[in-house]
Amino acid sequence: MKISSSKIIIESLLLENVEFIFGYPGGAVLHIYDAIFKTKIKHILVRHEQAAVHMADGYSRSSNLVGVVLVTSGPGYTNCITGLATSNFDGSSIILLSGQVIKKLIAQNSFQELDNLNISNPIIKNFYSLNCYYNIQYIISQSFKKTFFLKKGPVVIDFPKDLTSSINILRNKYPFIKKKKLIINNNIKLKLNYKRPIILIGGGLKDKKIFNLFNNFIKNIKIPFISTFMGLGGFNYRNPYYLGWLGMHGDACVNTIIHFSDIIICLGTRLDDRITNNNDKFCPYSNIIHIDIDLNSISKNIYCKNFFLCEIDFFLKKKFFYKNIKNWWKFIIFFKNFFYKKYKNDFLFCKPQNIIEFVFYISRGKFFISTDVGQHQMFAAKYFNFNFKCFITSGGLGTMGFGFPSAIGIKFANKNKKILLITGEGSFQMMMQELSTCKQYKINIFIINLNNQSLGMVKQWQELNYNNRYSQSYIYSIPNFKKLINSYNFYSFNFYNIKKFYTFFQNIFFLDIFCFINVYINQKENVFPIQIYNKSMCEFIAFFSIKKYEKKFYFFNF
Structure with missing residues (x-):
C-alpha cells in the first residue's frame, strides 16, 4: 500500500490511539496539517504554543494517556520550552511534533530555523530528528515507548518540511518493534527494626495499578505515611495512617514528625529542595531507604546508602517485619493535636x-x-x-x-x-x-x-x-x-x-x-507555616518552632 509521508505521521498517531492533537499551524508543518484535514483525528487549535503543551500535560496526567503537541519551527518551538520543562519536572507523557526547515537549509540561519536539539536537550527525555522519511513510523513508535519507559517525560520529534511532503511515498507501514523489558532488582530484603518509622510518597505513585497496592501495603504494615506536594492525589486521603504533606508550606506537624523519625522509606520522590530545606540538617536521626525506578533520582540531593532500583508496585508486594510502634503513635498524635488549629475563621470577609x-x-x-x-x-x-x-x-x-x-x-x-x-x-x-x-x-x-x-x-x-x-x-x-x-x-x-x-x-x-x-x-x-530558609525541617514560622524543645524528647524511652 502506497501512502505519503505526511499522512503516515497521522496514521502512526492513530495506531497509537491518539484522539487529540494540541497545536498551532505554521509554514513548516502545513503538509502535516493538510493530512490532519483529511482524517478523523481531532486537532485543538490553541492561541499560544505554550498553552498547547500545558493542555497536553493536563490531558496526560489526568488520564495516563500521551498528550500530543504539533507546532511549527522557530518561534513556534521556542514558545513550547516552558511547557516542556514543566512536563519534565513533573513527569508527564508528552510527544511534541515540531516542524523544521528543509534539510539543506538547516544550520544556515534560515528563516524560522533554530537548533531545537541544543535548545531543549537538558529539559526533555529524548529527541529525534528525522533524517529519512522511511524512519517516520519507527521514530513515532519509539517515542511512545520512550515517554513511558522508566520515569515519564517529554519526547520531541523534529520534522524537516521536505521529509513530510506528500511527494514522498512509503510502501511498508508499521514495522514490528519488540517492547523492551525492564530489568528490576529482585533482591529486596528489609527488616524494619526501628522505633519511629515513616513512609514518604511522591508523584511516582500516581498510577492505577499502584493505588490499591499501596492501600493494602499500608493496611498490612501499619506504618504512618506522609506525602510530598506532588504526591497529593496519589492515595486515599481518608486512610487513617495518612498524616499530611511536608515541605516549605507543608503541615507543621508533618515537618516536625519527619524530623524526629529514625527511618524514612521514600517511594517515588526525588527529595528536592522544597522538601528537605537544608540538606545537611534534613532528618538527622533518620536512616533513609529510597525506592525509585529512575537511577538519577536516587541520592540526587540526599545521600541514600540503602536504595532499591525497581518498580514501586513490585516493592509494595513484598512483606516486611517491623517492631511495635505504640509510643511513636503517641508522639504523632500529640503533635497532630498541638498543630490542629490552622487559621482564624472570619465569616464577614472572604478568606x-x-x-x-x-x-x-x-x-x-x-x-x-x-x-x-x-x-x-x-x-x-x-x-x-x-x-x-x-x-x-x-x-x-x-x-x-x-x-x-x-x-x-x-x-x-x-x-x-x-x-x-x-x-x-x-x-x-x-x-x-x-x-x-x-x-x-x-x-x-x-x-x-x-x-x-x-x-x-x-x-x-x-x-x-x-x-x-x-x-x-x-x-x-x-x-x-x-x-x-x-x-x-x-x-x-x-x-x-x-x-x-x-x-x-x-x-x-x-x-x-x-x-x-x-x-x-x-x-x-x-x-503558614513556612519553613525558615536553610534550617532543619522542624524550624518554621507558625505558632513557634519546636527546635528549642528538641532536647526534651528522650527517644530511648520509645
Missing part, C-alpha cells in the same frame, strides 16, 4: 482557606483540581482533600499560567467530569487568551480566582525577608474580569462576602457551564 474548605465540603471532592502557582496553590493543597489523580499543578518548575490550559486539557480527557481551576489574577492573566479556545470547543469548567490584587507569594516573601518593601508585587491595572469573561458569552460573578459565595456555589455546582468566580480575598492573608 482563601474558607473558600477552599467550602468548595470541598460542597463538592465532596468530586472535582478535578488544576491550579496555577502562588499562594492559591498552597491554600488548595492544604485545605482540599484530593481523590486519585484529581490534583494537577506545576510543582517542580512552578510555572505561572499552567493552570488554565491544563484545566482545558483535563476536560478533553475527562468529558463527563467537573473541572475546577483555582487561580490568582497574576497567573490567570498569563494565559487568559485561551478563553477563546474554551469558546470554540465549548469547554465548561469552573474557575475560582482568589483575587488579592497582588502577586501574593512574592508579597509574602517581601514581608518576611525584605522588611515590607513591596517592590513590584502589587498589580495596579487588573482588568474588569466580569466584562472580560462576558465578552466571550461566559458567566462571571464577583464576591466580597463569604456567606454569599457559599450560597451561590451550592446552587451553581450542579450546572454544566463555564463560570468564572472572582473572589476578592483579604490581602494580608498569608500561607
Whole structure:
C-alpha cells in the first residue's frame, strides 16, 4: 500500500490511539496539517504554543494517556520550552511534533530555523530528528515507548518540511518493534527494626495499578505515611495512617514528625529542595531507604546508602517485619493535636482557606483540581482533600499560567467530569487568551480566582525577608474580569462576602457551564507555616518552632 509521508505521521498517531492533537499551524508543518484535514483525528487549535503543551500535560496526567503537541519551527518551538520543562519536572507523557526547515537549509540561519536539539536537550527525555522519511513510523513508535519507559517525560520529534511532503511515498507501514523489558532488582530484603518509622510518597505513585497496592501495603504494615506536594492525589486521603504533606508550606506537624523519625522509606520522590530545606540538617536521626525506578533520582540531593532500583508496585508486594510502634503513635498524635488549629475563621470577609474548605465540603471532592502557582496553590493543597489523580499543578518548575490550559486539557480527557481551576489574577492573566479556545470547543469548567490584587507569594516573601518593601508585587491595572469573561458569552460573578459565595456555589455546582468566580480575598492573608530558609525541617514560622524543645524528647524511652 502506497501512502505519503505526511499522512503516515497521522496514521502512526492513530495506531497509537491518539484522539487529540494540541497545536498551532505554521509554514513548516502545513503538509502535516493538510493530512490532519483529511482524517478523523481531532486537532485543538490553541492561541499560544505554550498553552498547547500545558493542555497536553493536563490531558496526560489526568488520564495516563500521551498528550500530543504539533507546532511549527522557530518561534513556534521556542514558545513550547516552558511547557516542556514543566512536563519534565513533573513527569508527564508528552510527544511534541515540531516542524523544521528543509534539510539543506538547516544550520544556515534560515528563516524560522533554530537548533531545537541544543535548545531543549537538558529539559526533555529524548529527541529525534528525522533524517529519512522511511524512519517516520519507527521514530513515532519509539517515542511512545520512550515517554513511558522508566520515569515519564517529554519526547520531541523534529520534522524537516521536505521529509513530510506528500511527494514522498512509503510502501511498508508499521514495522514490528519488540517492547523492551525492564530489568528490576529482585533482591529486596528489609527488616524494619526501628522505633519511629515513616513512609514518604511522591508523584511516582500516581498510577492505577499502584493505588490499591499501596492501600493494602499500608493496611498490612501499619506504618504512618506522609506525602510530598506532588504526591497529593496519589492515595486515599481518608486512610487513617495518612498524616499530611511536608515541605516549605507543608503541615507543621508533618515537618516536625519527619524530623524526629529514625527511618524514612521514600517511594517515588526525588527529595528536592522544597522538601528537605537544608540538606545537611534534613532528618538527622533518620536512616533513609529510597525506592525509585529512575537511577538519577536516587541520592540526587540526599545521600541514600540503602536504595532499591525497581518498580514501586513490585516493592509494595513484598512483606516486611517491623517492631511495635505504640509510643511513636503517641508522639504523632500529640503533635497532630498541638498543630490542629490552622487559621482564624472570619465569616464577614472572604478568606482563601474558607473558600477552599467550602468548595470541598460542597463538592465532596468530586472535582478535578488544576491550579496555577502562588499562594492559591498552597491554600488548595492544604485545605482540599484530593481523590486519585484529581490534583494537577506545576510543582517542580512552578510555572505561572499552567493552570488554565491544563484545566482545558483535563476536560478533553475527562468529558463527563467537573473541572475546577483555582487561580490568582497574576497567573490567570498569563494565559487568559485561551478563553477563546474554551469558546470554540465549548469547554465548561469552573474557575475560582482568589483575587488579592497582588502577586501574593512574592508579597509574602517581601514581608518576611525584605522588611515590607513591596517592590513590584502589587498589580495596579487588573482588568474588569466580569466584562472580560462576558465578552466571550461566559458567566462571571464577583464576591466580597463569604456567606454569599457559599450560597451561590451550592446552587451553581450542579450546572454544566463555564463560570468564572472572582473572589476578592483579604490581602494580608498569608500561607503558614513556612519553613525558615536553610534550617532543619522542624524550624518554621507558625505558632513557634519546636527546635528549642528538641532536647526534651528522650527517644530511648520509645
